[in-house]
Each structure stands twice: as structure tokens, then as C-alpha cells.
Amino acid sequence: MSLLTTSVGSFPKPGYLTKARAQHSRDEIPDEALRALEEQATKEWIAFQEDLGIDILVDGEQYRGDMATYFAENLEGCEVSGLVRSYGNRYYKKPVVTGELRREGPITVDWWRWAQGLTTRPLKGMLTGPYTMMDWSFNEHYASREDLALAFAKVLHQEAKDLEAAGARVIQIDEPALSTRTDELDLVVKALGAVTRGLSAKTITHTCYGDYDRVFPYFNKLPVDQIDLEMSNSGLDLLDRFRRDPLKKEIAFGVIDVHTHVVETEPQVRERIERALEFFAPDKLYVDPDCGLKTRTVEEAKEKLRVMVNATRAVREARGLR
Amino acid sequence: MVSTTVVGSYPRIGDAPEEQALRRAIAKFDEGVLTEKELRKIERSVVREVIQEQRAAGIALPTDGQVTWYDSQSHFARHLSGVEVDGLVRYFDTNTYYRQPVVGGPVRWREPSVADEWRYASSVAEGPLKAVVTGPYTLASLAKADGRPKPELVGEFADAIAKEVRALRGAGANRIQVDEPAITRNPQDVALLSQSLETIASEKGKAWLCLFTFFGDVAGILDDLTALPVDNLGLDLVQGDRTWKALAGQGSRVPLTLGVIDARNTRRDDPGRIAKAAVALKGKVPLGESYVSPSNGLEFLPRGKAREKLRLVADTAKLLEAGL
Numbered sequence: 271m272s273l274l275t276t277s278v279g280s281f282p283k284p285g286y287l288t289k290a291r292a293q294h295s296r297d298e299i300p301d302e303a304l305r306a307l308e309e310q311a312t313k314e315w316i317a318f319q320e321d322l323g324i325d326i327l328v329d330g331e332q333y334r335g336d337m338a339t340y341f342a343e344n345l346e347g348c349e350v351s352g353l354v355r356s357y358g359n360r361y362y363k364k365p366v367v368t369g370e371l372r373r374e375g376p377i378t379v380d381w382w383r384w385a386q387g388l389t390t391r392p393l394k395g396m397l398t399g400p401y402t403m404m405d406w407s408f409n410e411h412y413a414s415r416e417d418l419a420l421a422f423a424k425v426l427h428q429e430a431k432d433l434e435a436a437g438a439r440v441i442q443i444d445e446p447a448l449s450t451r452t453d454e455l456d457l458v459v460k461a462l463g464a465v466t467r468g469l470s471a472k473t474i475t476h477t478c479y480g481d482y483d484r485v486f487p488y489f490n491k492l493p494v495d496q497i498d499l500e501m502s503n504s505g506l507d508l509l510d511r512f513r514r515d516p517l518k519k520e521i522a523f524g525v526i527d528v529h530t531h532v533v534e535t536e537p538q539v540r541e542r543i544e545r546a547l548e549f550f551a552p553d554k555l556y557v558d559p560d561c562g563l564k565t566r567t568v569e570e571a572k573e574k575l576r577v578m579v580n581a582t583r584a585v586r587e588a589r590g591l592r
Numbered sequence: 593m594v595s596t597t598v599v600g601s602y603p604r605i606g607d608a609p610e611e612q613a614l615r616r617a618i619a620k621f622d623e624g625v626l627t628e629k630e631l632r633k634i635e636r637s638v639v640r641e642v643i644q645e646q647r648a649a650g651i652a653l654p655t656d657g658q659v660t661w662y663d664s665q666s667h668f669a670r671h672l673s674g675v676e677v678d679g680l681v682r683y684f685d686t687n688t689y690y691r692q693p694v695v696g697g698p699v700r701w702r703e704p705s706v707a708d709e710w711r712y713a714s715s716v717a718e719g720p721l722k723a724v725v726t727g728p729y730t731l732a733s734l735a736k737a738d739g740r741p742k743p744e745l746v747g748e749f750a751d752a753i754a755k756e757v758r759a760l761r762g763a764g765a766n767r768i769q770v771d772e773p774a775i776t777r778n779p780q781d782v783a784l785l786s787q788s789l790e791t792i793a794s795e796k797g798k799a800w801l802c803l804f805t806f807f808g809d810v811a812g813i814l815d816d817l818t819a820l821p822v823d824n825l826g827l828d829l830v831q832g833d834r835t836w837k838a839l840a841g842q843g844s845r846v847p848l849t850l851g852v853i854d855a856r857n858t859r860r861d862d863p864g865r866i867a868k869a870a871v872a873l874k875g876k877v878p879l880g881e882s883y884v885s886p887s888n889g890l891e892f893l894p895r896g897k898a899r900e901k902l903r904l905v906a907d908t909a910k911l912l913e914a915g916l
Contacts, residue, residue, distance in 0.1 A: 351858065352897070353606070354891075354892065355603065356688055359618040361605065408858040409859065410859040451685050
């Protein structure tokens, strides 16, 4: 198969779910009521992706808040901080590691199993990577950043093994903080390797928004089968770098800018895919948005995905790819 | 006597609903249901609250917490000619973002960026208040300026920031800090930094001028920095802990702001251990004229933790003073 389409992970939450989450945080509705609405939203996103013809699905993370605190809430040795500013008027909560990290049980597996049961197409298992978990946490327990990253890697490896045992054929381990400190890239490789060690499922790491130029020499060292990269927000600048240092892995190539309300046109996206095909073989090239779409409205996200799928289909047909 | 200060930013909201007035006001302003005048009024009440909070914790030289700043780069860029403000870019190795200035023409000072804000904050400060500006080297380093030679760009930003310093003096500021975190990433550019500081110092008049570097160490350029025409040198001695050793070896002729309380982590610092390490610099550094502070701005912490860190700054200063 060539030019398979997929998504990076999160989708926007519909209004009814956003409202219910706020009510739940004020103890106005019980857990079961929230869960029912999270399931409803997940079903809607799975059905949308199937109807559109996306090849590898995600559950849209309708039951997760922040990608790091979701895991912090479900790990022993971890708490959640007060609000911290991200930018402008946006605030988030961070994990606070207060003791030895331990997994009380599987964190994502039940949701993955339930959501995979809704479709015959492969559904990604989604984890936040150990380096990112470390970098985005306050550390009140471990002696060093490396110790903490490897402690996260240990519990995430257990989670990945459980996902695999449940039947996950594709496991994505997000590392958006990968490019934060380029002097720690060896640690990223080590920690990610401790998660993917011994897995037979296809492994992917997604990263975005960083100094790719300095990170570039590490792409081939990352112990995963596929690298998922934001490409469109930076005007495909990175492509030339691939001419000098060819990627030896599969690539999921971001063709949709997730940070703009403007929906790309089909010719724009076709051109991005055609540019990517100058560098990557069609069977190694996956097409997806730059990043999770959760910051867009539901309608914007759907339109962007529709354009992405139509453009990919058009390129496949024009080139006689199957 | 060892004194206490902060680096600049402070969490503008807390977790309690009554501490979230500014967040709610900005959301309402964005929705068009609050006027700019109403928003500014709430902003000012938070500035007052933040200054009071610092004083109550024992900070002798507070700031306005940079409550009105969108970020440390665009807050200045918006008031300069020749610069536009563009999309979000990660701010150093933090998980926060700034709007990137894009240089399209000669950079020129157009109007005050912080002088008017300082004037108001000072009027409610009930004591000395430090003014903070982002330094020209950092402004030039974090801006997008394709094709512009860096020395030329730093020079233009230096002229602009020097004019801001003049405006601050006009507003009555007599304690001014220049933030230069970017030099910790490119210490080889210290000559550029030195030239720009000379430009700024030429406008400082009788004001006390501090250069603060953070997010890393300056061990390799400490001699260059202590030779600058500044009255105080602020150092991040947490993320830049390598600077401790350089200080022990080379010392400093200028008084320091010792950024010893970790402003990037919620872990409780140990004032006793820190004061002991600082006392070891006796004879090498004019500690009696120096300050204790957090390692960088406190906005990377939740408000409750920031308050705790302020108290730790005060505790450390007392222990250091007692040890001298």
C-alpha cells in the first residue's frame, strides 16, 4: 500500500463533551455520565475517520485532557500541579513527581481495546514519551533528569507491552519535547529505546516545533520504525536537509497546518505530497496533519482531514499508486 | 547587608477562583464583552497584588511581575519600528512560547514599552521597585532577521533599549535590570553583549544598572561580564550551577544577584545548604552589597509554589547575612 493516511492523535472535543468535562470537574455530574459522553464522542470520530477512508485511525483522545497530566493522573508517585502559563491566556497543569514512579495497572489499554472494537481498521496505541514526560514534569524525587526519564521509560514500556498484548499493531510514542535541549538527544534515544525494546508492533515517534536542524542527525538513531514530523507549519523547510541525509525509516509527513483556522485547499495539499514524493518512496510515506488537531474546532478539523484524504487520493490516482 | 530581589516575571493567576480575575478578564476582552479600559483596570489590580505578595514574603526589591507582558520579546517588539510580531516559537528550553519578532527594516525605538507601566507600578509599590527590560542581544537572537548581520542588529536593538532606559529614568526608575538569557547559549558572542551594554549604560545616568543572565551558566565568560559597566550582575546559579566554581576561582568585583532558588522546579530548596555555599564566596565577592533571588522569573511555577520560593529567597538571605 502506498501513501497511507493517518492522524497524529488528538481531535477537538465536541461542545457537549467540553461542557460535561467542566461540570465533572465541579462534581456536578458523576464519572459514568462523563464516560458515556466520552464514548459517544469517540464513536463519532471513529465513524468519521472510517467514512472518510483514513487508513490508520486514532481514538481522538476524547477522554484525555493534557497529554502529560493524563499519565500523571494514572501513575503512583505522580501528582498534578497548579496552573502554569503556557502563552497568552493559556494555562495548563504539569505532572509533579513526588515519589518512585509505578503503574498501578494499564492506563490506556481499556480505552484502546474498546475503541479498536469499533473498527476493523488498525487503531494506534498512543503514549506520551519518557523524555517529554520528564521535561514537562516538576521533579521532586529523582536525582537527575536522566533518572526521571528512565523511570518514565520503565512504566511506559510496561504500558506498550500491554497494548501490544491487547492486539495493538501500531504504537505511537509522542516526543514533542525532543528538540528542547539538543545536548540531551542521546538521552532521548536511550529513554525511547527503553520503551520500544522487544516490541514487535510498528513503533512511531511524533515530534514538532523545534530546532530540527540540530536534531536531524538523530532521526536515524531514534529506536522506532517511523518518524512523524510537522512539515507544513515550517513551509517544508526540512525537505532539503533530507536530500543531504536520507531518512532510513518510514516518515509520516505533516501536510496540514494545525495552528491556523484556514483550511488548506486540495491543490495546496497535493503539492505538499508531490514534494514529499521527491524524497520518499510512496510505501514509506504516510500522510497526516502536522500535529494533533485538538486546538481547532470540530468543523475545521473535519474539513482539514477531508482535504487531506481527497488530496492523497488524487495523488494516488494520478500516479497509479495502490 | 545582603538583600532580596526577584528576576522579573511572576504567575499572574493562581488556582483559587479569586486569583483568576485576569484570566477571566482577558477571555471576556477577547469575546468583546469587556472594554480595554476595564481590562487595564483589572491588570493594574493584579500588578498591585503581585507587588504586595512579594513584599509580604520579604522581597526588598520587587518587580511588577511583568503582569502586562504577553512575553519578553513581543512586549518590546510591538513598540519598535522596523519589527513585526509573528507566530509562536518555543522560549528557550521551557514549555512556554513567545511571539517571534520579525525584523523587516532598521530597528528604531518608537514609544515606551515599559516606562508607563513602571510609573503606575511604582506609584503603588510602597517602596523601591525594579524596572526590567529584555536586553538587545537576546532580542536580536530570538528575532527572525534573515540576512541581517548580527552585530548590526544587536547594535540597533541596543540603541532602542538605551532609549527605553532613558524613558524609564524619565519616569523615575532608578533601579533597572537588563535580561540577557541568550548569552548563556552563545557565550562566544560576549563582545557583542559588551558593546550593547556600553550603549545602554551611557543612558543610565545615576540609575543602578543590573545585567541578569539565566537559563544556563556563564562560567567561561565570567571575567568579561564582571568587567562590564554595570552596578550588579545577576546569575542563574541553579541551571547555571557551573558558574559557582568560576565564582569561587575568579570572584567578582561587582556585587551580584545570586539566583540560587530554583525557579524551574517545585522541589523545596534548602536555604541552609545554599547559604553555606554562598558564604564560601566571602572575600571573593562583595556579598554584603549583593542580593539573593530566584534563578529566573517565577512564572514557570504555580502561584502557590512561587510564593513559597519567595519565602525561601528571604530565608536564604537571612542565613547568608548571619554567616558573613
